Amino acid sequence: MTTHNSGSPEASGMSSVALARIDDHLKRRYIDAGRFPGTQLMVYRRGSLVHHSVQGFADLERKVRLKGDAIFRIYSMTKPITSVAFMMLVEQGLVALDDPVHRYIPEWKNLGVFQAGAAPAFMTRPPSRPMQIVDLLRHTSGLTYGFQQRTNVDAAYRDKRIGTLDPEGTLASMIADLAGIPLEFSPGEAWNYSVSTDVIGYLIGRISGIPFDRYLKERIFDPLEMADTGFFVPAGKAHRLAACYSADAGGMVPARSPGATSGLTLQDDPATSPFLSPPGFVSGGGGLCSTATDYLTFCRALLNGGELGGVRLIGPKTLALMTSNHLPGNRDLPEMSRSMFAEATYSGIGFGLGFAVTINPAKTLIAGSPGEYAWGGVATTSFWIDPAEELIAIFMTQVIPSTAYPVRRELRTMVYAAITDSNP
Known part of the structure; x- marks a missing residue:
């Protein structure tokens, strides 16, 4: 299942010269300049892996070169996998997108919307309507992330360590804690990047009767032979x-010799990483580790309408629903977002059920196609799938935050520039 046919770029309507230019760009602008330790890029088009490059280091301190089988913390690239897993339950008739969330989490039935005050003495008002399942999948639930740092609600999340990179407690304790914190806004009224997908992970376990991590393993990872994807990295692997780094304050740094660490601070040492042992909190919003190869397998199943190698995750009509813009009135993110941070640029971008969706390429000011869908992780990993061009791109590195450099915009521009015979 993890075997990917390789072919020449030209046979799939792409330019090998233009693709090589991307590698040169990544090496010169990011690796040699001390901004990224190393990079891995996969470009897949029309049934073939047409480009695969691995450059730089997995671990700068130990001078370990990056290899093609490196395991990365994919953080929020967990969200599309969790969302697909949930839609498998929808297809089985076990839950509906317009179900009220309190049907499955009764303690949330009387959640109010923030008016004033601070924890524990919040003033609230009733929401204009109950939170629905669809609100969790499209981030219109009224939930938030503490790192948004906008409101007293965000501060309450930080106090409870809800939605951090190293969360405490369990999924059940998160649900209990959220029952005591008001919503940022009435469900459906705005878009705010949030712990909503962690709640989806909790609901998968609650509705299926199978622990969330086991559900993903049995229903997605094992059938697709994604053997290197999971919530922790076993001892044998x-x-x-790879080591994970923080971009130093000040962003751009002077050029340096390869292997030096100026511009990067070690954030998670692979020798002592919490990802080496099973987590107490199984995060459907950001807990997975994976390889570029495994994630390409997942993306290939989506590009193929939800099926790969005889293994069907979801039906093509369900996938079409997931990759439609679900923001009310077909609005884009700038019209609805309250987020200080998200793994997407905004203009011309809507949001589906687990993915950002391009609705107007001209407004994005980046080459692309309507209907292309994507997401990324806080350590600067990213992917996108373009059904019109039969294209997948996977990018891996390990630098927090993902907003430190405009590499995603550059990659989109350069990958699309490599297409020589675009589909109409």
């Missing part, structure tokens, strides 16, 4: 876990 620990040597493949």
Whole structure:
């Protein structure tokens, strides 16, 4: 299942010269300049892996070169997998998108909307309507992330360590804590990047009767032979876990010799990483580790209408629903977003059920196609799928935050520039 046919770029309507230019760009602008330790890029088009490059280091301190089987913390690239897993339950008739969330989480039935005050003495008003399942999948639930740092509600999340990179407690304790914190806004009235997908992970376990992590393994990872994807890295694979770094304050740094660490601060040492042991909090919003190869397998199943190698995750009509813009009135993110941070640029971008969706390429000011869908992780990993061009791109590195550099915009521009015979 993880075997990807390789072919020449030209045979799939792409330019090998233009693709090589991307590698040169990544090496010169990011690796040699001390901004990224190393990079891995996969470009897949029309049934073939037409480009695969691995450059730089997995671990700068130990001078370990990056290899093609490196394991990365994919953080919020967990969200599309969790969302697909949930839609498998929808297809089975076990839950509906317009179901009220309190049907499955009764303690949330009387959640109010923030008016004033601070924890524990919040003043609230009733929401204009109950939170629905669809609100969780499209981030219109009224939930938030503490790192948004906009409101007293965000502060309450930080106090409870809800939605951090290293969360405490369990999914059940998160649900209990959220029952005591008001919503940022009435469900459906705005878009706010949030712990909503962690709640989806909790609901998968609650509705299926199978622990969330086991559900993903049995229903997605094992059938697709995604053997290197999971919520922790087992001992026998620990040597493949890349180090994770923080971009130093000030952003751009002077050029340096390869291997030096100026511009980067070690954030998670692979020798002592919490990802080496099973987590107490199984995060459907950001807990997975994976490889570029495994994630390409997942993306290939989506590009193929929800099926790969005889293994069907979801039906093509369900996938079409997931990759439609679900923001009310077909609005884009700038019209609805209250987020200080998200793994997407905004103009011309809507949001589906687990993915950002391009609705107007001209407004994005980046080459692309209507209906292309994507997401990324806080350590600067990213992917996108373009059904019109039969294209997938997977990018891996390990630098927090993903907003430090405009690499995603550059990659989209350069990958699309490599297409020589675009589909109409």
